[in-house]
Amino acid sequence: MRWSRYFWYTSKEDPADTEAPSHKLLIKGGFIKQVSAGVYEFTPPGVRVLRKIENVVRKEMDRSGAQEVLLTVLNPAELWKETGRWELYGRELFTLKDRNGRDYCLGPTHEEEITDLVRSFVNSYRQLPLILYQIQTKFRDEKRPRFGLIRGREFIMKDAYSFDADEFSAMMSYETMKFAYDRVFKKLRLKTLMVEASVGAIGGISSHEFVVLTDYGEARVAYCESCGYAANAEVVKLSKPQEEKEEERPLEQVETPSTDTIEKLSNFLGVPPRKILKAVLYIVDGLTPVMFIIRGDRNVDENKVSMVLGTENFRLAEDQELWELLRTKKGFIGPFNLNSSIKVYWDNSTYGVKNAVIAFNKPDYHYVNANPGRDFQYGEFVDVCQVEEGDPCPKCGASLRVSRGLEVGHIFLLGTRYSEPMRAYYKDPQGQEKPIIMGCYGIGISRCISAIVEQHNDERGIKWPTSVAPFELDLICVNPTDPQQKEVAEHLYLLSEEMGIETIYDDRDESPGFKFADADLCGFPYRIIVGKKVKEGKVEVQCRQTGEKWDVGIQEAIREVKKRIEEDKK
RNA sequence: CGGGGUGUAGCUCAGGUGGAAGAGCGUUGGCUUUGGGAGCCAAAGGUCGCAGGUUCAAGUCCUGCCACCCCGACCA
Numbered sequence: 165m166r167w168s169r170y171f172w173y174t175s176k177e178d179p180a181d182t183e184a185p186s187h188k189l190l191i192k193g194g195f196i197k198q199v200s201a202g203v204y205e206f207t208p209p210g211v212r213v214l215r216k217i218e219n220v221v222r223k224e225m226d227r228s229g230a231q232e233v234l235l236t237v238l239n240p241a242e243l244w245k246e247t248g249r250w251e252l253y254g255r256e257l258f259t260l261k262d263r264n265g266r267d268y269c270l271g272p273t274h275e276e277e278i279t280d281l282v283r284s285f286v287n288s289y290r291q292l293p294l295i296l297y298q299i300q301t302k303f304r305d306e307k308r309p310r311f312g313l314i315r316g317r318e319f320i321m322k323d324a325y326s327f328d329a330d331e332f333s334a335m336m337s338y339e340t341m342k343f344a345y346d347r348v349f350k351k352l353r354l355k356t357l358m359v360e361a362s363v364g365a366i367g368g369i370s371s372h373e374f375v376v377l378t379d380y381g382e383a384r385v386a387y388c389e390s391c392g393y394a395a396n397a398e399v400v401k402l403s404k405p406q407e408e409k410e411e412e413r414p415l416e417q418v419e420t421p422s423t424d425t426i427e428k429l430s431n432f433l434g435v436p437p438r439k440i441l442k443a444v445l446y447i448v449d450g451l452t453p454v455m456f457i458i459r460g461d462r463n464v465d466e467n468k469v470s471m472v473l474g475t476e477n478f479r480l481a482e483d484q485e486l487w488e489l490l491r492t493k494k495g496f497i498g499p500f501n502l503n504s505s506i507k508v509y510w511d512n513s514t515y516g517v518k519n520a521v522i523a524f525n526k527p528d529y530h531y532v533n534a535n536p537g538r539d540f541q542y543g544e545f546v547d548v549c550q551v552e553e554g555d556p557c558p559k560c561g562a563s564l565r566v567s568r569g570l571e572v573g574h575i576f577l578l579g580t581r582y583s584e585p586m587r588a589y590y591k592d593p594q595g596q597e598k599p600i601i602m603g604c605y606g607i608g609i610s611r612c613i614s615a616i617v618e619q620h621n622d623e624r625g626i627k628w629p630t631s632v633a634p635f636e637l638d639l640i641c642v643n644p645t646d647p648q649q650k651e652v653a654e655h656l657y658l659l660s661e662e663m664g665i666e667t668i669y670d671d672r673d674e675s676p677g678f679k680f681a682d683a684d685l686c687g688f689p690y691r692i693i694v695g696k697k698v699k700e701g702k703v704e705v706q707c708r709q710t711g712e713k714w715d716v717g718i719q720e721a722i723r724e725v726k727k728r729i730e731e732d733k734k
Numbered sequence: 735c736g737g738g739g740u741g742u743a744g745c746u747c748a749g750g751u752g753g754a755a756g757a758g759c760g761u762u763g764g765c766u767u768u769g770g771g772a773g774c775c776a777a778a779g780g781u782c783g784c785a786g787g788u789u790c791a792a793g794u795c796c797u798g799c800c801a802c803c804c805c806g807a808c809c810a
Contacts, residue, residue: 608810
């Protein structure tokens, strides 16, 4: 491809309104252009990267026996009503009506549709197992799109669905996908961590996420460097700590004016936050108050709360509700003198404290030196504590590391969540009707572009792994007005095409620095520079990943680059 | 959905206290230049996010709305 004719425009200036390196570089490098919040266009080079990723995924899916389908973007509401998700999915669902007033949505995921497809053809155990997949644009009306392709409202996803006759077979399908995912991410040069994930309120059986560690992810991931345990922070179990050994001091009521945060209270009393018992009041389903007591230096993990409550429909109580329910205000909530209708849960972290500070619903007062058994009674213990760096690994007890991560893949053994309500049944060898066991497996294709850039960039720009680079080779003619340079460059261009190298030939009439800067920014794995040295029969080869550069004879240049490209792609 | 911020040329931004719409980059034409985002000359380019209001006069002040970005809660 001759750059002078190619629809590819980079920017010298950093784009405004971008934060994440991948977002910045993809826009600056002219791979994508924003159309509205979370909606992006792909330019020709952007599409080339996208297609390469798709093809890596496609190849590994096909290799593991999955078969490609193409479902629809426009989904009729009826299917979604069959599983109840028309209501459950909530505001994330992009919905619309046709001219006759019939309801549709733009598919955010395709369990309903694939189940419908399968139930209409599969009716015998002989037709199972089966794995179908598609690569399709999805739509989710996200509350907050973020970081370019990392979280869009329109995005491209590979979603696969497995159909099995029994749970054992379903586990096999699950494992097959797990291995396929490992291969995919290896080929994309994405360092991922496979973490245990929440099976969520829909009650799946098993679930793992493939996570890229980066500050611009939205998942919190905990992992153990000593035993290899890794999990989404929300599923890491934290148990009761050792009982503290400390002499019990006499209980006091202390006036603690306007200490409405743990920090203020801790400073005011000169007591470390871990000795303070914090109470948090939630309102469930808009009416039922539920109180959680947790150690002051810890935070409530609302994902864990939803597990305890069995619903996601809860929120923190507002100031007015605190007054109506407890006659107190924020900072002075405690488990004392409560109306019996208020359920109180004690987080495991509160176990065994001695001489604690705790509020008792009297504004501007706290108890100091409160001790369990003597001054208050524990109730039901739960685990709603957000995991922090250094917490004990639930497998081996070593210190956990906690880090932000970007979820690029998710595998989920669904069971019969969809097949049951949609009556996707098959007849077993005994002639019994049974629901198909399903699994679903996603890879965020467009998100992977960002993830790769997050892991492969430097201050000059992107460093694409060869397997996904828009072009493998950037051929730069330093001075196209020099007939000798021009001739050599044209020759090498033709030769590279002949050798099957994907080459962009930078024949633009621009200054050398301009072309070099673009080469760095756009991240081609290899660069051949045709410049002054052609007089000595040499050109320069550069490798973007390693930064090495060396001169080679004009005749050897293409062959040498070809060899390296082949190496990279293994 | 809560909190914060931004909106002026294609892009990045400047425009105290109201008084003729600006710069750099990019674009177009010309000349020069060619190993790290070149130089000189000339030119084109604007619904100052939108709608109201105050005022002799609004990019600037007031009200409402919209869009986008960031932080939190949620998804690949």
